[in-house]
Amino acid sequence: MTPLNLYIHIPFCFAKCPYCAFFSCTNCDDTYEEYFKTLNKEILTKSNLYKNREIQTIYIGGGTPNLVPHKYIVECIENIKKNFQLSKDIEITIEQYPQYITKESLETYKTVGINRISMGLQATGNEELQQLCRRYTYEEFIEKYQLVKKIGFNDIGIDLIFGYPNHTLDQWKQSLKLITQLGIQHISCYSLEVEEGTPYGKLNEQGKLHLPTEIVDREMYHYACEYLNEKGFKQYEISNFAKEGYECKHNLNFWHYQNYVGLGAGAYSRVNNTKSHNPEDIQKYINGEWDIEKEKIKKEDEKIERIMLGLRLNEGIKYNEKLFQKEYMTVVEDRMILNTKGKDMYNKVMQEMV
Ligand SMILES: C[S@@+](CC[C@H](N)C(=O)[O-])C[C@H]1O[C@@H](n2cnc3c(N)ncnc32)[C@H](O)[C@@H]1O
Ligand code: SF4
The missing domain is CATH 3.20.20.70 (Aldolase class I)
Known part of the structure; x- marks a missing residue:
């Protein structure tokens, strides 16, 4: 399932x-x-x-x-x-x-x-x-x-x-x-x-x-x-x-980019290739305003998000020559992983990548 x-x-x-x-x-x-x-x-x-x-x-x-x-x-x-x-x-x-x-x-x-x-x-x-x-x-x-x-x-x-x-x-x-x-x-x-x-x-x-x-x-x-x-x-x-x-x-x-459903005011969901969220407003939420700003995730955006999330982890992501940045990453077996400098500068590394 x-x-x-x-x-x-x-x-x-x-x-x-x-x-x-x-x-x-x-x-x-x-x-x-x-x-x-x-x-x-x-x-x-x-x-x-x-x-x-x-x-x-x-x-x-x-x-x-x-x-x-x-x-x-x-x-x-x-x-x-x-x-x-x-x-x-x-x-x-x-x-x-x-x-x-x-x-x-x-x-x-x-x-x-x-x-x-x-x-x-x-x-x-x-x-x-x-x-x-x-x-x-x-x-x-x-x-x-x-x-x-x-x-x-x-x-x-x-x-x-x-x-x-x-x-x-x-x-x-x-x-x-x-x-x-x-x-x-x-x-x-x-x-x-x-x-x-x-x-x-x-x-x-x-x-x-x-x-x-x-x-x-x-x-x-x-x-x-x-x-x-x-x-x-x-x-x-x-x-x-x-x-x-x-x-x-x-x-x-x-x-790991699994699907999640957010419940309650202000909660975010990403499920079935769609992103949405509930309003950060308790009254609007109680009035039944749920899943606003629903947006289909484009294939390209999904790819970028998977990379960004995966690189936060110590297990890193599958090695990819095009994305590899020597200054910020190391390679362990077939994975590329952020080194200390990469972790310190996570936001900068991501900017350079996308
Ligand atoms: C959703 S918060 C709430 C947990 C709970 N309400 C509490 O305060 O104990 C989860 C965690 O985010 C961290 N946090 C919240 N605001 C932060 C900020 N501006 N910078 C860094 N960490 C933050 C805190 O360590 C907090 O325990
Ligand atoms: S305001 Fe304080 S108690 Fe409330 S969620 Fe934020 S950190 Fe936790």
């Missing part, structure tokens, strides 16, 4: 973090009921379109999926189980903001089949967490993490950000040291993107954002790649590292 992956967007946050441009709404509790009613309608409608597909992965992201009462998440998963065909070794991930983790919600997630937890930690120093306006201390994170383990989750990932204002290499080294001692399976390390329209974006425009230099940012990245590898976290993508066998299947399937 043809594989398919589902992404569910939960667009609610308690407060916006100053760096984040993901679509989410604050103080929107009064829309939960209507939002999830619509989401369940969308699940039902789309399940009818993809009857002959087997769902490989479900990724529940946000926003903050654990800000909403867990009954809503359970309803969605039960609805998907009833209406789609699920692979027997399906991966179901949910993103968790540490502060809102509870024993009760974790137990419920486990019962319904969620088997992977992604925790947005970002940093381990309490001053750094404050700088990023995160609403917990590292000690509080540890309590929540221990709860996640105690409930029986054994596929746990942590997100970290580096290169934010006033961040130092020593602080970064300390964060990596602490989290590799926890017994987790997956680490994502994201270099801070200064996004237009966010508080960080605005400060940056005024020249008031004190970011580490590009050289320090790259030093942080190279340190993470080497250190995590030493600690048994194999890099499998530009920003992702995992213990053997614990790579995130959902993201791997995306980079």
